[in-house]
Amino acid sequence: AQTVTQSQPEMSVQEAETVTLSCTYDTSESDYYLFWYKQPPSRQMILVIRQEAYKQQNATENRFSVNFQKAAKSFSLKISDSQLGDAAMYFCAYRSGSDNTDKLIFGTGTRLQVFP
Amino acid sequence: DGGITQSPKYLFRKEGQNVTLSCEQNLNHDAMYWYRQDPGQGLRLIYYSQIVNDFQKGDIAEGYSVSREKKESFPLTVTSAQKNPTAFYLCASSIGWGAEAFFGQGTRLTVV
Numbered sequence: 001a002q003t004v005t006q007s008q009p010e011m012s013v014q015e016a017e018t019v020t021l022s023c024t025y026d027t028s029e030s031d032y033y034l035f036w037y038k039q040p041p042s043r044q045m046i047l048v049i050r051q052e053a054y055k056q057q058n059a060t061e062n063r064f065s066v067n068f069q070k071a072a073k074s075f076s077l078k079i080s081d082s083q084l085g086d087a088a089m090y091f092c093a094y095r096s097g098s099d100n101t102d103k104l105i106f107g108t109g110t111r112l113q114v115f116p
Numbered sequence: 117d118g119g120i121t122q123s124p125k126y127l128f129r130k131e132g133q134n135v136t137l138s139c140e141q142n143l144n145h146d147a148m149y150w151y152r153q154d155p156g157q158g159l160r161l162i163y164y165s166q167i168v169n170d171f172q173k174g175d176i177a178e179g180y181s182v183s184r185e186k187k188e189s190f191p192l193t194v195t196s197a198q199k200n201p202t203a204f205y206l207c208a209s210s211i212g213w214g215a216e217a218f219f220g221q222g223t224r225l226t227v228v
Contacts, residue, residue, distance in 0.1 A: 006158075009156070042221075043221070045208070045219035095214060102213065105161065106159040107158055108158035
């Protein structure tokens with residue numbers, strides 16, 4: 001079974017600085033998709049970024065980028081020029097691309113605090 | 117506007133009663149999911165459905181039941197067999213393989 005691990009329960013960053021959130025996963029599949037979601041205090045889940053495992057190029061969305069290391073099964077999120085509005089819970093998620101179950105599995109989350 | 121609607125936002129029930137949480141989407145998505153969120157445990161998958169009239173158990177299905185009679189609707193029933201039902205419940209939908217999931221605003225269930 002696939003698992004997703006986020007080993008940092010909490011992280012903090014100064015406004016305008018850069019922070020990296022870690023995520024590792026375990027799978028025997030070669031075809032899959034990875035996501036980072038943000039959950040602000042409103043508890044609404046918001047997609048931050050998506051990565052296809054077959055793509056070597058790291059995904060980027062404005063100030064958000066990932067470091068996808070397929071062999072190491074690592075998928076970290078880098079937030080550049082951090083803003084107060086980035087404060088939230090961040091969840092890493094895995095979705096199978098090759099089996100019939102189509103599960104979407106989440107890690108336990110990292111709480112990010114942003115200090116002015 | 118297209119989206120996912122969960123209702124109600126807050127729900128209180130007495131212990132031993134069944135309760136049904138509503139989830140409706142107008143995104144024309146095939147796949148729908150139910151997650152439970154507890155502090156420090158992330159999102160745990162309860163049930164998911166890839167197509168109408170079909171659904172599969174997730175990791176914590178015991179004490180829960182679902183139906184998928186219409187593409188737009190995926191209600192979750194929390195039964196009296198669920199030992200610790202107080203939690204935040206999130207419903208999501210997705211267009212298909214590899215696509216991101218879109219989430220509702222959640223239902224906070226409190227059993228007293």
